[in-house]
Amino acid sequence: MKKCIGLISICLIILCTFSYNYAVNTEMVTLYNELKQPNIDTTKIADVENITFQRDVATFHLEKGTIYFFKPVSFSENNYVTGALFIGDGTFSFTPPTKIEKEQLARFHAAEEQTFETGFDVLLMRFSDTTFSELSSNISFKEMEISSDAAKKVNQCEKYMFEERNNDIIWRILLSMLKNPETGYFHTHVGIPGHDPVFFTYDPLKDEEITLKKRHSRLTYEKELVNSFHQKGENQRVSHIEKSSDFFALAKHYKSNTTIESSGDFSSTCDVTIAVNTDSIIMLHFWLASKLKVDSVVNSNGMHLSFHKGENVHELLVFLDSPLTMQQEETIRITYHGDILDKFLGNFYINSSVFWYPRISRTRATYDLTFKTPKQYEFVTIGKKLKESEDENYKISHWKQATPVVSASFNLGPFKTHKIDIEGTPPITVCMSDAARHEIAQLLIKEGIPIGKNMEKQVGADVANSIQLFRSLFGPYPYDELYVTEIPYAHGEAFPGLLHLSRVTFQVKDDWGYEEIFRAHEVAHQWWGTTVGYKTYHDQWLSEGFAQYAGLWYMQWIRKDNKRFFQILDEWKDEIFSNRKYILGGGAEAGPIWLGYRTSSSETEGDY
Template identity: 25%
Template sequence: MNSLGGRRTARRPFFMNRFSQVMIRFLSLIFPALLLFPVVNAGDLSEITDSLNSHPPELIYRIDITDDTISLAYATVHLNRGTLWLSRIDSVSNCAAFFDGDGSFVYRPPDDMETQQVQRFYGSDSAIVPFDEIYFAFPSGSKFPAAFIARAVKNEPPFDIRNKYSRIIKIPEQTLKYNLTLDIYKAAIENRQNFLWIDIAQGSAHTIYSYNPYDREQISLYLYSPRFSAPQLVSSCTDSEAAVPFRHEYDLFHYDISLDISTTGKSSLFCKMQLGLEQNGLKLLQFGFPAQYDVDSALSGGEKISYYKQKDHSLLTISIPDNNRAGDTITVAVAYRANLFYHLINRGVVQENLIQWYPHCDYRHPANFDIKYTIDKGYDFISVGEKQIDSLLDGRQLLEFTTAFPVTYASFNYGLFDTLAFVADSIPITIYSLSRAHGGKLLNRGNIKKVADDILGAFRFYSENIAPYPFKTLEVDDISVDYGQSSPGMVHLAGVTYDKSVHGVDDLFRAHETAHQWWGHLVVPKTYHDVWLSEGLAEYSATLYIQTVKKEEKQFHELLGAWKKAITTKGATALGLSDGYRAGAIALGSRLRSELSPADYNIIIYYKAAYMLHMLRYQLDSTDTDPGNFMRLLSDFANRYGHKLATGEDFIETVRPYLGARTDRFFKHWLYGWKIPRIEKKYQKKENGSVTLDLYVTDIDSDFETPYPVRFKLSDNSSLTVIYSLKLGNNHFKFHPGNRLTVKNVEFNPDYDILEK
């Protein structure tokens, strides 16, 4: 599809015979600008990209290699013996090189967290990969070929080299669903010459090293082999020696969306976006965009502009006018069509995508929204934002919602609902439950009162102890899926929680999703490393609701025990295959979704992060189960970073005045580290009624230290809990109860307050 949304006709080749092919080669040697590859700043984006994909860089230079080394950020490529083939590197945007021979690639991760991930995938602290072929892709102007060009000799590669090269250059598109060609073209025309892609091949296994100057973490390492269905992200890190600090390309700060909704066919959407440019020289802007959506046109300043949307790829690229500079504000718009809904037997209409049905950028990037909906009349409709218009036109309902301040994303829902409305702390709260008339034949929504009880209880607990509720209303709706999703001012709950209420499951689920109004929407995680600030804090806040509001002390400690079991278990779980804590540190965030152990994102980001917060609370509040220092800490954090992007480091700095000198050590082990201590416990009763304790700590770093509770049951049937400080190695203690009492029994860590194997 071209930029005008019409049908693009195939072009006949300009040169048709063997003589013409010879002439092309002759002319390309004399006049490089006549190459059949797009030159910098040429033409229509769709035509350019299609041409680049159809005509990859042709290898025309040969360099004989004996013992050459290429130094990269955190990596080294050693070419032992073989032949390096190089494409033209002047007057074209996309360049390539291909090495056939033996060599080795070594990636040395920059820190312990990345080292642990490399060890999981490669079995050693560094990724050491011998190879027999390697492919380099880079933009014109790259420094990469400088060391070789002086030795280059024009030479057409033999058939077997062309065949190997043809096979390996298809991997980004066919395997990763990644248009490498387009990204290299973008880097070339925007003068980002340090973009580099390397595919290190050994048989059917591929290690991919990427240096992308557009990313916050420029360096990425992927592993792809027959053991995986898709490439696995092994390591991702920032280049500490980058010449230019990372800056976003743009700040997308305002959406104006018109949506004509159809539940039986494709809905029509028009999305206008205001962006503040943050870099000079930008020519192409890229947005996340659902792969199955159809783009009809793109505009800027009322004029049609070029765009590229590849089928089955979740990326939209738009060409913006030249001569823009950092600090400029531009407006771009996209007209598109999408199936926003699908139909399930016995469930009725279900939304396909709750929160990414419009072009988006970066991780949870806040923006203002002005959304106009057109729907068939007769339905209840709820949306993120405050309702401005609700009217009828030509028999259809027109609604408009706007947000009062930037929010992370927008969602909506509509249908035929039963409702329960009330007011808490001057905030109107409405619970929506799908009725049978909505289209679901087996709906049995008899649980709306229990849903309302948990929503109200959690709402009041968070409002009173963390921060005032940040939105003007709270609307809680019923969606016919098996998960929950919180949006600003809205909570989408899985329909099953309206059907039944399982003790210890549904109450926690409802409180967790409600907590996201504070953790996720009031305080917004800045990067994927910080997602635990949303999920971990929501999970533990919900658990505090269970303990402090519902007074379910037994259930609270059962949850800690269940978390511990999940974290320390390796093998099959209810969530899928798990390595437990061995999967990696909490700070790895969304990278924990790997095929090695797909269950571990939930286990680490929800359970282990919540457990870390419990241990922090234990250190701050000792054995006191009432909110104290810990709740004041959460309130400080919420008020300091309300309506802001926050990082794990921001949370640590908020903790520091409370935890003092222990702060860095605590987070080093529990947030950035992955190890869990093993504690061997022995005790011996003495004739005088006292007890000696030996607690031997292993499997943890040398500077580890933790409080550790021991409960002594005494001869008068009373109990006394003593908190000891444990370090790596043997910890020896003596306990004497006094008052002629003796110790009957000893319980170690009886309430699961400290995470251990």
């Protein structure tokens, strides 16, 4: 008996020692869940005929059918109907306002009049605007049982709504209810007989309020963007992104403490300091890699906050215990773990180089980063390394980025390091992986691809020389040093003071200048991209364009080969203008560069 009492006492002491304060925002959590799992209201069903309504450039005509409204949700002592399902016959038409967007629509739907018009037999609507009052004003409701067909249609539509790669529309409805803009949120699933559905959205809290999407592939329920533009009355060429929800909370500082095991297991605690840029906010939206799982979210008072992150979803919602107001700063601590690293043939594959930590905006922030990593691997990240220590199994390194930058990344592996210290350039450290190098080289040789020697020195020479050229062209190198690391992928990425370069450039002997262009391109991003940024995706091509031309410029300068310079320019020109032109016809014409990443799509692959 005494033993049992003693054991109980110990358990009580442990529970008291590790007790926490919880600030569960019950109303917000309940509201989110109710919005995500709506039920049809059996008292709000009606047969309708000849009803037309508009949302900006989209027109919906309900010719004849039955409409089923969802049960209202309760919020701030008011009831809101936020959804409806129409089954019957109807038509949907959509006309983009600009020549660019009309041509983009035609790439997907070959619309001769550059207007998309189709019949539909299902229309699922989710909204926070006046849709319910607008549609219910002239109809007579009846109470009836929900047909199995109606339930089946809702379930089918929700497969698209909750597909893990699609953005969460529920939090957009909730945000619109909270912010109460002049015109509310409106989203539709337009079911087209015999064809895949399309999706129209009006989101007043986005920079580009109007979007039209389609199903990306028959293999998934993922959506693909077709059109995106400003609402009526706004200049289509002027961005108001600073007034959008993307700027309601601005990241000021990230402080993280991360542990990486030899197996690749990853865990971290990140303190995100934000500044509020709107009148009031009670919900925060973060981006975090889909395979990372959140353990807890705590505010600056030590209170545990409610949060939501779905399985394999990259969006994290945090519900605050009380509203934050304009210019107020707050620090949110997020603890998480999961699969951000894969290990294969001795190398680490970083699954998400930019969302390994919870990001709340694309604004520039400072960073304070501590990493505990396996002792046998070299590790680098952005910023200045302040100190490094070792214990029996780990290295603990502390890094600080004092100048605000857009993003941070890292790399680790069995790297062979090559240091370059030349007057006029920052200290450069090249990290080349030794893992599986011989095996990969043998595979390349079998394919007739020549292999280079002392590649860490060749890569380092191009990096150092390109910095010297770009300093004379663009101004001083903007950071204290530069780490150049090999990644087991075929692409490159640039971060402040850190480059990820493809394994290929550390293996292949290149007599044509392409690897010199590639290396210098990523170096040029230290000026164009990490230092001089871009406002929206429409402007991102400037960063890539300057970096690509700078890479070509470097190749010309280091080789003193004007002929090769113009040959490659001609190759790039031919690649652009001959894309999808075949002997017996051609495919969709490439869109203007102003469309940014949208120029590359299922209909125009490889255009960006």
